[in-house]
Amino acid sequence: MDLLSNLALGFGVASSLANLAFCLIGVLLGTLIGVLPGIGATATIAMLLPITFQLEPVSSLIMLAGIYYGAQYGGSTTAILINMPGESSSAVTAIDGYQMARQGRAGTALATAAIGSFFAGTVATFLVAIFAPPLTAIALKFGAAEYFSLMVMGLVMSVALAHGSVLKALAMVVLGLLLGMVGTDVYTGAPRFTMGITQFADGLNFVAVAVGVFGIAEILRNLEDEHDREVMTKNISRLFPTRDEFRQMIAPVLRGTGIGSVLGILPGGGAILASFASYTVEKKLSKHPEEFGKGALAGVAGPESANNAGAQTSFIPLLTLGIPANPVMALMIGAMIIQGIVPGPNVVSEQPALFWGIVASMWIGNLMLVVLNLPLIGLWVKLLTVPYYILFPIIMAMCSIGVYSVNSNTYDLFAVAGFGLLGYVLSKLRCEPAPLLLGFVLGPLLEENLRRAMILSRGDPTTFVTRPISATLLVLSLAILVLVFLPQIRKRRDEVFTESDG
Amino acid sequence: MSTKPNDTTDIAAGLLFMAFAAFFGLQATGLEMGTSLRMGPGYFPAVLSAVLFLLGAVILFKALGRPDDEPFGRIAWRGILFILPAPIFFGLTVRGLGFVPALFITTLIASQASVRMRPLSALVLAIVVTIMSTLIFSYGLGLPFRRFGPWLPL
Incomplete structure (x- = not known):
């Protein structure tokens, strides 16, 4: 009963008073930023990253993880009450959730989202506990060629899952990879693309790029058009669903959990895809598909379970391979490196307390979210009435402090402004930022593994296709690329994304 | 053509x-x-x-030869003008002026990006943000900032 003793170790670590407190801070903060539109988990974690340097490694990762899945919960509240997703993964929830709110069933919708998320979170936590160790064993057999191919697949996935044009998403990945090359070359020590600025010798600061591209660009977009938000507050009368509604949500929650758990593991932003996929499945299976878009309970229960399960299982590639599935996981890698932990398959064996502590804290965090969120819903609703012009100067102040405190480098703040502008321009040109950031993080790793693989194979490029695991991964990536370019799939993909935008 | x-x-x-x-x-x-x-x-x-x-x-x-399916939309000129200089100003002055005055002015600059912000509320907001941040980051978390820098005649 290895699993049980491991989990016991994890719960022992996670339930220490300090770690419980950091978990609580994390989920509260996560819910807060999830509720507030205009600031996402990526930007928040980026800003808080430098501060976690002062904490114990376990505590800091527990808190950051809490922010991430807390934001998934909070995002659904905003989606239901003001028809505006606080997080992109709850975009689907807005479709039927907001309609339920307009019919006076806001309380039911909120409770459904919370219960579905909790169930999915519980299942997914156990999945992480069960599947992470065997996957780690496989990962230990990975060589440079396998890592290279795996990262290629991750980047291709992120292209397939981005909104809009596939070509532009591909270009964003490549641009991200190039930006990741800035700094000193690891093999020869030659400075690259630094324009003679010695402060960029260590590369562009990841936190600065993330805050700029995600945080500042988002603020600028929100400032284009300042209008009042309509909040459905008066309608929250009854929170707990009736027995009949409970029965209606069981099947969608189970299916959503399954879909989310599988898709979350895939690199490239599984949680978002999971909620779309679940919505499509529920609509297909429903006896009353005409109710969808007009306040169907299954349209909230399924996607909400799916995105939370996906958020949870996206930790699997991070904890086993050290490869981020999405920008938030990339930040978690940054947090581990700051703490002197090398992310990868060795974390489980070398730092069992850290690994199992994080896993256990996810379940505790999910429990806290359910217990806290339903009674606190009134408070979150009040927060929604805080006008945006009060919020963004606060966000700007936090950005400046957060980025500067990484390594007291003035140039990092110039980079924030520069990348903020770049991010805004790119978003105006309808280019998604997520592939760029993933490319930026994976760029140096990709190059290093490519060069190492070529040296190991004595310059023979067929090494990538003669090694079975590597070949499988490359074939999969190629298949995905071909699929997204097929006219039929392309049309279907456009439909799914348009549906979520509407 | x-x-x-x-x-x-x-x-x-x-x-x-x-x-x-x-x-x-x-x-x-x-x-x-x-x-x-x-x-x-x-x-x-x-x-x-x-x-x-x-x-x-x-x-x-x-x-080329394909109509634009989505309009370009408005551009947040005022936002660009005030949001982007805010972190740059903070970077240039945090050492010289010190954490407290640099943050105060940074927040004030950023707040001008909205047409809805009135001068008095901007001032109050900047003061509150500065006090809270100093308490949390400087005293609470002990980040190594100089609260008031050498440029000030203190």
Whole structure:
């Protein structure tokens, strides 16, 4: 009963008073930023990253993880009450959730989202506990060629899952990879693309790029058009669903959990895809598909379970391979490196307390979210009435402090402004930022593994296709690329994304 | 010259990607290329630049003769004017003026980005943010900032 003793170790670590407190801070903060539109988990974690340097490694990762899945919960509240997703993964929830709110069933919708998320979170936590160790064993057999191919697949996935044009998403990945090359070359020590600025010798600061591209660009977009938000507050009368509604949500929650758990593991932003996929499945299976878009309970229960399960299982590639599935996981890698932990398959064996502590804290965090969120819903609703012009100067102040405190480098703040502008321009040109950031993080790793693989194979490029695991991964990536370019799939993909935008 | 409508957004996107590709590509030519067995620092970036240039060209080419399906929308000029200088100002003054005054002015600059912000509320907001941040970051978390810097006659 290895699993049980491991989990016991994890719960022992996670339930220490300090770690419980950091978990609580994390989920509260996560819910807060999830509720507030205009600031996402990526930007928040980026800003808080430098501060976690002062904490114990376990505590800091527990808190950051809490922010991430807390934001998934909070995002659904905003989606239901003001028809505006606080997080992109709850975009689907807005479709039927907001309609339920307009019919006076806001309380039911909120409770459904919370219960579905909790169930999915519980299942997914156990999945992480069960599947992470065997996957780690496989990962230990990975060589440079396998890592290279795996990262290629991750980047291709992120292209397939981005909104809009596939070509532009591909270009964003490549641009991200190039930006990741800035700094000193690891093999020869030659400075690259630094324009003679010695402060960029260590590369562009990841936190600065993330805050700029995600945080500042988002603020600028929100400032284009300042209008009042309509909040459905008066309608929250009854929170707990009736027995009949409970029965209606069981099947969608189970299916959503399954879909989310599988898709979350895939690199490239599984949680978002999971909620779309679940919505499509529920609509297909429903006896009353005409109710969808007009306040169907299954349209909230399924996607909400799916995105939370996906958020949870996206930790699997991070904890086993050290490869981020999405920008938030990339930040978690940054947090581990700051703490002197090398992310990868060795974390489980070398730092069992850290690994199992994080896993256990996810379940505790999910429990806290359910217990806290339903009674606190009134408070979150009040927060929604805080006008945006009060919020963004606060966000700007936090950005400046957060980025500067990484390594007291003035140039990092110039980079924030520069990348903020770049991010805004790119978003105006309808280019998604997520592939760029993933490319930026994976760029140096990709190059290093490519060069190492070529040296190991004595310059023979067929090494990538003669090694079975590597070949499988490359074939999969190629298949995905071909699929997204097929006219039929392309049309279907456009439909799914348009549906979520509407 | 064609008189057909063009997708200006994608033309701009294509040109931007090509410009980035040209910048990185030109810089990469100054670096050692190496062989495919021992890749030099310029090898991978040069390949990536070529790919990016190609992608940009395809995006540009496909945009010609295709109408723009989505309007470009408004541009947040006021936001750009006040939001972007805020972190730059903070970076330039945090050492000289010190954490407290630098943050106060940074928040004040940022708050001007909204047309709805009135002078008095901006002032109150900046004061509150500065006090809270100083308490949390400087006293609470003990980040190593000088609260008041050498530029001030204190």
